[in-house]
Amino acid sequence: MSFTVRAITLDLDDTLWPFAPIGERIERVLDAWMRMHSPATAAAFPPEAMRALRERVWQQNPQLAHDLSALRRMTLEAALRDSGGDLALLDAAYDAFYAERNRVEFYPDAREALERIARRVPVAAVSNGNADLDAIGIRHLFALQLHSREHGAAKPEASIFLAACAGLRCAPGEVLHVGDHVDADVRGASLAGLRSCWINRVEAMWPHDDLAPDLHFDTLAGLADWLEAH
Structure with missing residues (x-):
């Protein structure tokens, strides 16, 4: 044609x-970051639990389906809040995610x-x-x-x-x-x-x-x- x-x-x-390897690395990097900076969050939300939390946040906020960054921040915020972590860590946690997300x-x-x-x-x-x-x-x-x-x-x-x-x-x-x-x-x-x-x-x-x-x-x-x- x-x-x-x-x-x-x-x-x-x-x-x-391919995105799948990036997604897998993000889970590992965030888990390691939480274990270092917010151990209570890492204990409450190991990778499988963090994944389930992310899916739940996405399902509860369909109006943000076009904004994956906002959904990711909401997930990290919920993990810190629900585990008694310091919400002041949110920006640094997101930065750790974003750096790995862009390592392609x-x-x-x-x-x-x-x-x-x-x-x-x-x-x-x-x-x-x-x-x-x-x-x-x-x-x-x-x-x-x-x-x-x-x-x-x-x-x-x-x-x-x-x-x-x-x-x-x-x-x-x-x-x-x-x-x-x-x-x-x-x-x-x-x-x-x-x-x-x-x-x-x-x-x-x-x-x-x-x-x-x-x-x-x-x-x-x-x-x-x-x-x-x-």
Whole structure:
């Protein structure tokens, strides 16, 4: 398939790097941090209990589904408060989380592919997560970044895709959204009027009959190759 792409919007977690290892490390780092700075909290909320608390906080605050940072802070605050810990530790605990959250390991192809893509067209990061492009060291590869927290709504809401297109000064049909998630990325972007590219690293089957991605690759390098060829 051949069509014009004037700009790209790009998902981050599980598109440029796997998130599962980050999540596992966050649990270990927070547990070690609590054991050092708030032993009562570590005793009351070992990793499994902290995970359950986080899920409970998220379920009780669906209005914040677009703001993972706020939900994480609320979880840490609840853990400190419920264990009799010092709430003055909240900012430092969050900083420990955030530093680990932004220690990412790119998929083998992804960093070079991103650089190749960014040389061709402007790229906007569009993410429901809270990755910090400056901390990760790739901010220079993006024309803009739009997180659901600052936008006020998360993918697959059409508004976040359309806001990114406006920031790129392109019509939706001129923008290709690239991501791993079938619904939040591909279906959401398609219904908002963007072109879509599914990065399917796990060889999953496409589940929808009513629409399909415009492009489908098993690596981001596949998209970089396509752009260079077209």
